[in-house]
Amino acid sequence: MTTSTDSAGTGRRGWLRDGSSAPTTGLLTDKYELTMLSSFVADGTADHPAVFELFARRLPEGRRFGLVAGLGRLLEELPDFTFTAEDREWLVATEALTPEASEWLGEFRFSGDISAYAEGDLYWPGSPVLTVSGRLGECILLETIALSIFNHDSAIASAAARMAIAAGGRPLLEMGSRRTHEEAAVAVARAAWIAGFSGTSNLAAGFRYAVPTIGTAAHAFTLAHPSERAAFEAQVRALGVGTTLLVDTYDIEEGIRTAVDVAGPDLGAVRIDSGDLAVESRRARALLDSLGAGRTRIIVTSDLDEYVISALADAPIDGYGVGTRVATGSGHPTASMVYKLVAVADSPEGELRPVAKSSESKASVGGRKTAYRYPDGRECFTLDGRVPDEALPLQHHVVRSGEIVPGPTLEQTRDRVARTLIELPDPIRHVSHGTAARTATEEELA
Numbered sequence: 001m002t003t004s005t006d007s008a009g010t011g012r013r014g015w016l017r018d019g020s021s022a023p024t025t026g027l028l029t030d031k032y033e034l035t036m037l038s039s040f041v042a043d044g045t046a047d048h049p050a051v052f053e054l055f056a057r058r059l060p061e062g063r064r065f066g067l068v069a070g071l072g073r074l075l076e077e078l079p080d081f082t083f084t085a086e087d088r089e090w091l092v093a094t095e096a097l098t099p100e101a102s103e104w105l106g107e108f109r110f111s112g113d114i115s116a117y118a119e120g121d122l123y124w125p126g127s128p129v130l131t132v133s134g135r136l137g138e139c140i141l142l143e144t145i146a147l148s149i150f151n152h153d154s155a156i157a158s159a160a161a162r163m164a165i166a167a168g169g170r171p172l173l174e175m176g177s178r179r180t181h182e183e184a185a186v187a188v189a190r191a192a193w194i195a196g197f198s199g200t201s202n203l204a205a206g207f208r209y210a211v212p213t214i215g216t217a218a219h220a221f222t223l224a225h226p227s228e229r230a231a232f233e234a235q236v237r238a239l240g241v242g243t244t245l246l247v248d249t250y251d252i253e254e255g256i257r258t259a260v261d262v263a264g265p266d267l268g269a270v271r272i273d274s275g276d277l278a279v280e281s282r283r284a285r286a287l288l289d290s291l292g293a294g295r296t297r298i299i300v301t302s303d304l305d306e307y308v309i310s311a312l313a314d315a316p317i318d319g320y321g322v323g324t325r326v327a328t329g330s331g332h333p334t335a336s337m338v339y340k341l342v343a344v345a346d347s348p349e350g351e352l353r354p355v356a357k358s359s360e361s362k363a364s365v366g367g368r369k370t371a372y373r374y375p376d377g378r379e380c381f382t383l384d385g386r387v388p389d390e391a392l393p394l395q396h397h398v399v400r401s402g403e404i405v406p407g408p409t410l411e412q413t414r415d416r417v418a419r420t421l422i423e424l425p426d427p428i429r430h431v432s433h434g435t436a437a438r439t440a441t442e443e444e445l446a
Contacts, residue, residue: 026083026108029144031096037137038101046104046137049352051343051368054130054146056123060155060332062433065424067161067417068129069191070153071119074146075404081145082108110138114399117371118408120194120417121394123154124379126439128369129337131395136344143339151337152184155329156191157417159306162330162431163322164196165421166309171198171319173214175301176327188327194414196421197326198319209410219273222249232262242268244299252280253287260291269297269318277302278315285316305330306431340364354383371395371439377425379439 040046059066083091083105091097097105112134123129130146132139163172174192177185177200189205199212206213217235225231232245241263247255247270259270270288272280277300288296300312301321309320325331343352343366354366369381372391379394387393397405408416427434 024084024087025077025081025145027087029141033141033143034091034096034101036140038098040137041101041104042098046135047348048136048350049345050133050136050139050341051352052132052139052339053128053342053369054150054337054339055128056125056335056337058125058336059436063158064428064430064434064436066123066154066335067157067195068117068119068121068123068154069157069194070149071116071398072410073153073187074149075398077145078110078399078404081110104137109402110134110142111402112138113397113401115395116398117394118396118416120413120420122420124437124439127379128371128381128395131368147337147339151334153187153191154335154337155332156188156326157195158335159330159332160192160195160197160326161417161421162306163309163326165429166306166431167320168313170317172196173198173319173321174200174326175321176323177202179324179327185327192326194410195417216244217246219246219249222246228255229258229262232259236263241266244269244271246271246273248272248274252284256284256287257291260288260293265292267293267296269299271299271301273301278312281315281317310431342366343368379437380442381439382441
């Protein structure tokens with residue numbers, strides 16, 4: 001198989017069988033979605049109306065809020081979520097699909113409705129982040145791809161948002177591409193940028209999503225030259241004095257002196273990637289100032305997360321480069337979201353009836369939920385579609401009868417997150433461990 005992106009560079013990516021002309025994402029799913037479809041077709045329920053909801057049972061331990069990310073990527077994939085004749089032939093041959101279900105799929109395209117929280121909105125345990133309604137057979141097929149995107153991207157965005165809060169307005173640079181799968185790296189950069197990062201080292205994210213790209217040189221560049229001075233001279237010749245010079249390959253103080261001597265007092269920045277960053281940044285600031293490079297910025301990297309960034313708040317640091325901890329969701333690579341059936345009809349024209357799990361620790365609430373938020377931040381839902389006058393509805397249509405509804409740009413989403421994080425109450429903004437609120441009915445929160 002080969003992979004492809006569309007010519008506009010929007011980020012759409014699918015799987016192509018050799019010789020095929022159209023990208024598809026239908027096979028990016030678990031086998032049991034297709035075996036369930038086969039059973040639904042066999043017992044005649046595949047065309048019954050149904051409603052599924054995607055939500056988190058819990059947040060990672062100690063987290064006070066979650067940030068929704070991945071909606072835009074899901075909507076990119078949806079038009080190509082289909083099964084070619086070759087796909088269906090293979091699925092039948094491997095007994096993942098019955099011939100009858102293969103015929104039911106035909107030239108499948110999702111034809112239902114999807115409502116969702118806005119990308120960049122907050123969520124808590126129980127928030128119906130995504131509501132998928134349509135025929136039972138087609139709704140079940142979206143489970144794996146929806147969860148794989150939302151679990152990954154929301155985990156990254158939630159961690160990145162906490163880092164943005166800790167940074168207190170100082171630039172954050174996403175540098176985690178080498179710590180994750182090559183395609184996940186692009187999604188990481190997108191999610192981190194939405195959450196407040198200033199740029200990414202990942203060029204594919206820059207091309208597909210117009211995320212600003214950053215990067216100058218690694219230690220290998222310095223080591224490849226006869227001396228640190230020679231390396232700095234080569235970099236300045238190529239990139240100008242506004243570049244960022246990595247000064248800790250050998251000795252940080254000597255590296256800073258050489259950097260200023262080579263680039264002059266208008267050197268853009270120095271990067272420190274080792275040692276006690278609080279101590280080293282203070283020494284660097286004093287030295288730069290003494291050398292007349294008072295405008296030269298100090299960028300630090302090296303296993304940073306929201307806790308380390310918060311601890312460095314008083315240090316003279318101008319920006320942070322974050323790799324592993326943002327690429328892995330600060331140690332929480334999934335948002336623990338699930339996709340559950342909450343209502344189904346007993347005939348193609350029948351009324352929806354609520355359904356719910358009752359198993360211990362995995363119980364769910366049946367019925368389609370309408371979520372809303374009060375000005376004080378409390379989040380509730382009703383099962384009758386009602387929203388109190390003083391509350392703000394949280395869900396909006398993103399797909400109607402299979403057609404994608406135009407939504408905000410990535411820039412607009414990023415701006416929304418910035419406003420949201422500023423307006424968060426102090427107890428929720430804390431990066432220390434805390435307890436998350438929960439979305440529930442009015443009666444439960446009373």
